Amino acid sequence: MKPKILMARAVFPEVIAGLQQYFEVESNQEDRIFSAAELASRLQDKDGVIATASERISAELLAASPRLKAVCNQAVGYNNIDVVAATKAGVMVTNTPDVLNETTADFGWALLMATARRVTESEHWLRAGHWKQWRYDSFLGADVHGATLGIIGMGRIGQAIARRSLGFDMQVLYHNRSRLSPELEARANQARYVGKEELLRQADHVILVLPYSKESHHTIGAAELALMKPGATLVNLARGGIVDDLALIAALRDHKIAAAGLDVFENEPALHPDFLDLSNVVLTPHIASASEPTRRAMADCAARNLLAALLPDKDRPFPPNLLNP
Numbered sequence: 001m002k003p004k005i006l007m008a009r010a011v012f013p014e015v016i017a018g019l020q021q022y023f024e025v026e027s028n029q030e031d032r033i034f035s036a037a038e039l040a041s042r043l044q045d046k047d048g049v050i051a052t053a054s055e056r057i058s059a060e061l062l063a064a065s066p067r068l069k070a071v072c073n074q075a076v077g078y079n080n081i082d083v084v085a086a087t088k089a090g091v092m093v094t095n096t097p098d099v100l101n102e103t104t105a106d107f108g109w110a111l112l113m114a115t116a117r118r119v120t121e122s123e124h125w126l127r128a129g130h131w132k133q134w135r136y137d138s139f140l141g142a143d144v145h146g147a148t149l150g151i152i153g154m155g156r157i158g159q160a161i162a163r164r165s166l167g168f169d170m171q172v173l174y175h176n177r178s179r180l181s182p183e184l185e186a187r188a189n190q191a192r193y194v195g196k197e198e199l200l201r202q203a204d205h206v207i208l209v210l211p212y213s214k215e216s217h218h219t220i221g222a223a224e225l226a227l228m229k230p231g232a233t234l235v236n237l238a239r240g241g242i243v244d245d246l247a248l249i250a251a252l253r254d255h256k257i258a259a260a261g262l263d264v265f266e267n268e269p270a271l272h273p274d275f276l277d278l279s280n281v282v283l284t285p286h287i288a289s290a291s292e293p294t295r296r297a298m299a300d301c302a303a304r305n306l307l308a309a310l311l312p313d314k315d316r317p318f319p320p321n322l323l324n325p
């Protein structure tokens with residue numbers, strides 16, 4: 001008998017077909033977000049689940065899922081999963097690191113450039129028919145080249161962002177739980193380790209790429225925003241809860257900082273409506289990893305993780321052309 005698994009969200013059909021070789025798959029190709037109760041009822045008879053950041057895998061859910069042996073997140077972040085409870089219950093938890101580093105770093109730059117140079121704001125203005133003549137002061141933004149970049153969270157994605165800054169002649173400051181080795185600092189455009197406050201005071205552009213946890217909740221709130229330069233930009237690629245959205249809305253409205261580029265929000269997708277009224281913010285719907293090859297690689301990685309967790313002795317690998325036929 002094949003183990004039973006739940007694919008909690010829609011995914012590339014090839015992934016479902018690949019998984020069906022090994023598992024009895026309950027899929028969700030209509031892509032509904034399950035309520036906690038619905039998720040619990042679907043997990044009743046499942047041995048494994050492939051989840052995304054949208055599914056909360058709580059201690060209660062784990063306790064109510066007697067057969068569950070593996071929760072495989074299709075994401076590098078896993079703050080949606082109670083890992084302590086899972087470990088106690090003997091449930092393996094996996095994520096999809098590395099495969100998304102470069103794509104997410106690219107998007108960090110897209111948001112930084114769009115935010116500093118007011119790309120989306122000026123496009124909206126143009127589309128609304130306001131462009132009648134050239135003006136010396138139209139959409140003046142901040143320079144990116146030659147500026148000081150502050151990166152909070154210098155993991156693999158943070159380092160990939162820093163490496164790209166070499167081409168913009170930037171100085172890089174970073175703050176992290178621990179300091180990188182001198183070799184890694186050198187590869188990350190000679191990034192300099194500083195305290196969070198010093199970084200916020202000195203950086204022209206701040207990018208957040210740290211994991212979300214109780215400790216990193218509201219890493220950026222009113223006090224931190226007050227330390228930033230009035231012309232600074234803030235980019236959040238990490239998780240919504242890392243920034244206090246109400247404090248950020250106030251800072252943007254009062255021009256305490258120049259602008260923000262946000263791919264993640266507290267309570268997403270129901271982002272705070274006040275963001276929509278601000279012109280100095282670039283808003284994207286949690287798409288930093290959304291290039292076609294990377295989303296395929298993430299799905300492939302989660303599927304392989306599930307296979308390794310539930311059928312460790314099975315002949316593998318997946319047919320190599322499964323996801324890129």
Ligand code: 8YV
Binds near residue numbers: 051075100286288
């Ligand atoms: C995912 C992400 O697209 O990997 C992560 O942690 O935030 C994104 O790449 C999203 O979380 C879906 O699970």
